[in-house]
Amino acid sequence: MTNEGPMRVLVTGAAGMLGSQVLLVVPDGIQVVGTDLTDGSGVEVAGVDLADPDAIATLFAKHGPFHGVIHTAAYTAVDKAEEDEALALRVNGDACGVLARRCAADGIPLVVVSTDFVFDGTASTPYSEDAQPNPVSAYGRTKLEGERQAFAAHPTGTRVVRTQWLYGPRGKHFPGTILNLAKDRDSLKVVDDQTGSPTSTLELAPALWDVLLKGESGIYHAACEESCTWHGFASALLELAGVEGVEVTPCSTDEFPRPARRPTYSVLECGRLAALRGAPLAPWRSALSTYLGS
Numbered sequence: 404m405t406n407e408g409p410m411r412v413l414v415t416g417a418a419g420m421l422g423s424q425v426l427l428v429v430p431d432g433i434q435v436v437g438t439d440l441t442d443g444s445g446v447e448v449a450g451v452d453l454a455d456p457d458a459i460a461t462l463f464a465k466h467g468p469f470h471g472v473i474h475t476a477a478y479t480a481v482d483k484a485e486e487d488e489a490l491a492l493r494v495n496g497d498a499c500g501v502l503a504r505r506c507a508a509d510g511i512p513l514v515v516v517s518t519d520f521v522f523d524g525t526a527s528t529p530y531s532e533d534a535q536p537n538p539v540s541a542y543g544r545t546k547l548e549g550e551r552q553a554f555a556a557h558p559t560g561t562r563v564v565r566t567q568w569l570y571g572p573r574g575k576h577f578p579g580t581i582l583n584l585a586k587d588r589d590s591l592k593v594v595d596d597q598t599g600s601p602t603s604t605l606e607l608a609p610a611l612w613d614v615l616l617k618g619e620s621g622i623y624h625a626a627c628e629e630s631c632t633w634h635g636f637a638s639a640l641l642e643l644a645g646v647e648g649v650e651v652t653p654c655s656t657d658e659f660p661r662p663a664r665r666p667t668y669s670v671l672e673c674g675r676l677a678a679l680r681g682a683p684l685a686p687w688r689s690a691l692s693t694y695l696g697s
């Protein structure tokens with residue numbers, strides 16, 4: 404990184420749920436360039452398809468130089484990826500390789516946002532950063548391939564940040580869906596046999612900046628502290644949002660078959676991030692309460 408002039412950082416997926424939040428918490432002294440397929444507030448360069456290596460080259464040539472990249476863009480349609488793994492692979496896998504080669508050539512750090520879906524979910528204790536991945540879905544395979552290509556191309560500058568169960572002020576997510584359903588219904592069935600940690604983008608976005616600016620290469624797990632099932636998440640959400648008169652009934656994954664398999668248990672052990680920042684992300688319930696009040 405250079406000490407001359409402001410530090411310029413490229414943020415991909417700038418119109419997305421996480422990327423848009425990353426743009427709202429840019430540390431002092433940093434100039435950010437947001438890019439996405441579509442336009443949105445904070446998206447300076449729209450229409451860049453990261454699955455196209457030439458588009459990435461043009462982006463760097465026209466809008467660089469950059470001193471760091473936070474890569475949040477991804478093919479995130481988990482069920483659709485089962486039918487179109489080739490496209491998901493180009494976006495989630497190959498684009499990481501292209502970005503990483505470019506970052507390696509420029510000698511700049513690259514933060515790649517990844518997922519708990521790289522794990523098979525058969526564990527019963529939290530997955531550490533060096534636990535063995537074994538994805539059980541097309542989405543998980545393509546995200547793991549992105550990690551692999553980034554590390555292969557840029558071993559000293561790549562920081563992979565795996566997160567899970569995201570929600571936040573922008574975009575479509577579980578709490579938004581549940582609160583909408585609760586307007587029209589007096590009972591909801593919610594899956595009670597998948598366990599993870601709901602993670603607010605309000606908590607995660609500042610952590611991504613810390614990983615970029617103070618972190619080292621390698622893998623960081625980044626999720627809110629403590630865990631629950633989707634049923635537990637929905638129940639806490641309605642309670643904290645003050646919604647009354649809606650019964651939340653637990654059900655099994657088998658009752659709601661989906662094209663892509665989900666890990667049954669995907670709690671992440673986030674010790675490396677906590678050591679970097681001096682504290683872990685907030686416990687999921689208090690992060691949820693902060694989000695509802697925001």
Ligand SMILES: NC(=O)c1ccc[n+]([C@@H]2O[C@H](COP(=O)([O-])OP(=O)(O)OC[C@H]3O[C@@H](n4cnc5c(N)ncnc54)[C@H](OP(=O)(O)O)[C@@H]3O)[C@@H](O)[C@H]2O)c1
Nearest residue numbers: 416419420421440452453475476477479518566567568569
């Ligand atoms: N959501 C979760 O629960 C979760 C959990 C773990 C990890 N993650 C990871 O967190 C990151 C952010 O996820 P998110 O939930 O914020 O997803 P999101 O809202 O879908 O944002 C992703 C953004 O990437 C863009 N994009 C897709 N294909 C692209 C392409 N070919 N070129 C350029 N941009 C492209 C999308 O544009 P379009 O909308 O126009 O396609 C979207 O704006 C992703 O890496 C995801 O894998 C998410």
